[in-house]
Amino acid sequence: xxxxxxxxxxxxxxxxxxxxxxxxxxxxxxxxxxxxxxxxxxxxxxxxxxxxxxxxxxxxxxxxxxxxxxxxxxxxxxxxxxxxxxxxxxxxxxxxxxxxxxxxxxxxxxxxxxxxxxxxxxxxxxxxxxxxxxxxxxxxxxxxxxxxxxxxxxxxxxxxxxxxxxxxxxxxxxxxxxxxxxxxxxxxxxxxxxxxxxxxxxxxxxxxxxxxxxxxxxxxxxxxxxxxxxxxxxxxxxxxxxxxxxxxxxxxxxxxxxxxxxxxxxxxxxxxxxxxxxxxxxxxxxxxxxxxxxxxxxxxxxxxxxxxxxxxxxxxxxxxxxxxxxxxxxxxxxxxxxxxxxxxxxxxxxxxxxxxxxxxxxxxxxxxxxxxxxxxxxxxxxxxxxxxxxxxxxxxxxxxxxxxxxxxxxxxxxxxxxxxxxxxxxxxxxxxxxxxxxxxxxxxxxxxxxxxxxxxxxxxxxxxxxxxxxxxxxxxx
Numbered sequence: 173x174x175x176x177x178x179x180x181x182x183x184x185x186x187x188x189x190x191x192x193x194x195x196x197x198x199x200x201x202x203x204x205x206x207x208x209x210x211x212x213x214x215x216x217x218x219x220x221x222x223x224x225x226x227x228x229x230x231x232x233x234x235x236x237x238x239x240x241x242x243x244x245x246x247x248x249x250x251x252x253x254x255x256x257x258x259x260x261x262x263x264x265x266x267x268x269x270x271x272x273x274x275x276x277x278x279x280x281x282x283x284x285x286x287x288x289x290x291x292x293x294x295x296x297x298x299x300x301x302x303x304x305x306x307x308x309x310x311x312x313x314x315x316x317x318x319x320x321x322x323x324x325x326x327x328x329x330x331x332x333x334x335x336x337x338x339x340x341x342x343x344x345x346x347x348x349x350x351x352x353x354x355x356x357x358x359x360x361x362x363x364x365x366x367x368x369x370x371x372x373x374x375x376x377x378x379x380x381x382x383x384x385x386x387x388x389x390x391x392x393x394x395x396x397x398x399x400x401x402x403x404x405x406x407x408x409x410x411x412x413x414x415x416x417x418x419x420x421x422x423x424x425x426x427x428x429x430x431x432x433x434x435x436x437x438x439x440x441x442x443x444x445x446x447x448x449x450x451x452x453x454x455x456x457x458x459x460x461x462x463x464x465x466x467x468x469x470x471x472x473x474x475x476x477x478x479x480x481x482x483x484x485x486x487x488x489x490x491x492x493x494x495x496x497x498x499x500x501x502x503x504x505x506x507x508x509x510x511x512x513x514x515x516x517x518x519x520x521x522x523x524x525x526x527x528x529x530x531x532x533x534x535x536x537x538x539x540x541x542x543x544x545x546x547x548x549x550x551x552x553x554x555x556x557x558x559x560x561x562x563x564x565x566x567x568x569x570x571x572x573x574x575x576x577x578x579x580x581x582x583x584x585x586x587x588x589x590x591x592x593x594x595x596x597x598x599x600x601x602x603x604x605x606x607x608x609x610x611x612x613x614x615x616x617x618x619x620x621x622x623x624x625x626x627x628x629x630x631x632x633x634x635x636x637x638x639x640x641x642x643x644x645x646x647x648x649x
Contacts, residue, residue, distance in 0.1 A: 240446040243362050246435060250358045251351060253436040260347035267343040271336045277322060277329035284317040311507075318502035320518075328491035335484035341477040348470040352635050358434050359631035365427040366448045367624040371617060372420040378613040379417045382410040385605055388596050395598075402602035409606050451623045453571050454630070456564045458557075461637055465556050468638035472556065475549035479542060486538040489531050495523035556636060563633050570626040577619035584612040 251257055289312040322329065389406040392398040432441050466472055500518040505511070591608040594600035 241443045242446040243359060246362050246431070247355050247358050249435050250354055254354055254434065255436070256350055256354060257347070260343075260350040264340065264343045264347050267336075267340040271333070271340065274329065274332035274336045277325070277332070280319055280321045282317075282319045284315075286313075286315040288313045313505070313507040315505040316502060318500055320498055320500035323497040323499055325496045326491045326494040328488050328494075328496070331484045331488035331491060335481045335488065338477050338481035338484060342474050342481065345470040345474040345477060349474070352470065352638065354434070356631050356635040358431070360628050361427065361431040361434055362445065363448065363624045363627045363631075365424070365431055366445060367620055368420070368423040368427040369445075370620040370624075372417070372424050374613060374616045374620070375413065375417040375420040378609065379410070379413040381609050382406070382413040385592075385595070385602075385609065386410045388592075389602055392596075392598055397598035398602065405602045405606060409609075448624070448627070451574055451626065454567065456567065456633075458561050458564050461560050461564070461633070462557050464637045464639060465560065466553070469556065469636065470638060472549070472552060472638075475545060475552065479545055479549075482538050482542045482545065486535060486542075489534050489538070492531060493525070495521045497521055559636050560633070563629055563636065567626060567629045567633070570622050570629060573622035574619065574626060577615055577622055580615040581612070581619055584608070584615045588612045 386403070386406040386409070389398060389403045393400060393403050428442065429439055431443070432439055437443075498518075498520055500516075500520070502516055504514045504516065506514075588608040588611070591600050591605050595602065595605040
C-alpha cells in the first residue's frame with residue numbers, strides 16, 4: 173500500500189530531475205539566433221499592418237510669387253499654412269464640441285421605445301395537478317415615450333458647464349502659445365538665413381581677396397622680391413578660403429530648408445528676403461517685462477484656466493452629494509389582446525447618498541491635481557523670470573558686441589589696406605598680409621553674428637512676454 177502510494181511521487185521527482193538536466197544542458201549549448209530574427213513585438217496581424225500603412229506624403233503647394241519676402245509676410249504665411257497651427261485649431265474645436273455634454277443637463281431629455289413580440293407556433297405546457305395547457309400564437313406590442321427635465325441640481329450642472337468652458341479657454345491659450353512659438357521659430361529662421369547669406373558674402377569677399385593676394389605673391393616671386401614660401405602660404409590661404417566659402421553656401425542651403433519647412437513650402441523653394449531691419453539698441457526693464465508676461469503669456473495664463481476647470485469639477489462633485497429635483501411626463505402603450513394606454517406625470521427626487529467612495533476618490537484626485545498645477549505654475553513663473561533676465565542680459569551683451577565689432581571692422585579695414593600696399597611693395601611678409609585679411613574677415617563675421625543674434629533675442633523676448641515688440645520695448649534713438 174505504501175509502495176503504491178509512493179509511485180506517483182517518485183515519477184514526479186524523476187520527471188522534475190530529467191527536466192532540470194535538460195534545462196542545464198540546453199543552457200550550456202550556445203543559442204543559435206536565426207539569420208532573419210525579429211522581435212515578437214513586430215509580429216503584428218495583417219489587419220494591423222494595413223492600418224499602420226504610411227499616409228501619402230505631404231506635398232507642399234508651389235509658392236505664389238511674393239517678391240521680397242518680409243518678416244511679417246513670412247510669419248503670416250506660416251500661420252496660414254503650418255500644420256501645427258491647424259492641429260491646435262482643431263483641438264479648440266474639439267473642446268468647444270465637448271461643451272454640449274454638460275450643457276445638455278439644462279435641456280429636456282426625450283426617450284422612446286417600441287417592442288413587438290410574435291410567437292408563431294403554439295406552446296404546450298404540462299403542469300402537475302392541472303394537466304396540459306396550450307398557449308396559442310400571440311402578438312404583443314409595447315411602447316413608451318418619456319420627457320424629463322431637471323429642475324434643480326444645487327449648482328452641479330452649472331459647475332460642470334463652467335469646467336468645460338474653462339477647458340475651452342485652456343485650449344485657446346494653448347493654440348495661442350503654439351502660434352507664438354511658430355512666430356518665434358519663423359523669426360529665428362528668417363534671421364538665420366540672413367546671417368548665413370551675410371556669412372557667404374563675407375567669405376566670398378575673403379576668397380577674392382585671397383586670390384588677389386596669391387596673384388600678388390606670384391608677381392613678387394617673379395621679380396624675386398619674395399621667396400617661394402610666401403607663394404605657398406598665399407596658395408594655402410586661398411584654398412582655405414574656398415573651403416570656407418563652400419561651408420558658407422551649405423549653411424545658406426540648410427537655413428533656406430529650415431525656413432521652407434516652417435512656411436510649408438517645397439524644400440527646394442528659393443525665396444528672396446527683404447533687407448533685415450537696421451540694428452537699434454533697446455532699453456528694457458525686466459520687472460516690467462515679467463508683469464507683462466503674467467498678463468499676456470499664454471503659457472502662464474493657461475495655468476489659471478486649468479485651475480478654474482479643476483475647481484469647477486470639484487464643486488460639481490461636492491454638489492452631487494445633494495439630491496436632484498426633476499419632472500417627467502410620458503405615456504405607455506400595452507397591447508395583449510386589448511389595447512391600453514397609460515399617461516404618467518412624475519415629480520421626483522434623485523439622490524445617491526453613497527457611491528462606494530467613487531466621489532471621494534474623484535475629489536482626492538482633483539485636489540492633488542490642483543496642488544500639482546499650483547507647483548507647476550510657480551516653477552513656470554520662476555523659469556520665465558529667469559529666462560527674461562537672461563535674455564535681457566544677452567541683449568545687452570550683443571549690443572556691446574555690435575558696437576565693438578563695428579569699431580573693429582573700421583580698424584581692420586584700414587590695417588588690411590595698409591598691409592596690402594606694403595605687401596605689394598615687398599615691405600610686408602605674406603604672413604602679415606594673411607593675418608590682416610583674417611582679422612578683417614573675423615570682424616565682419618562677428619558683427620553679423622552679433623546683430624542677427626540681437627534680433628533673435630528680441631523675438632525670444634516677444635515669445636516670453638506674449639506681446640508684440642512695440643508693446644514692451646523702447647527704441648533708443
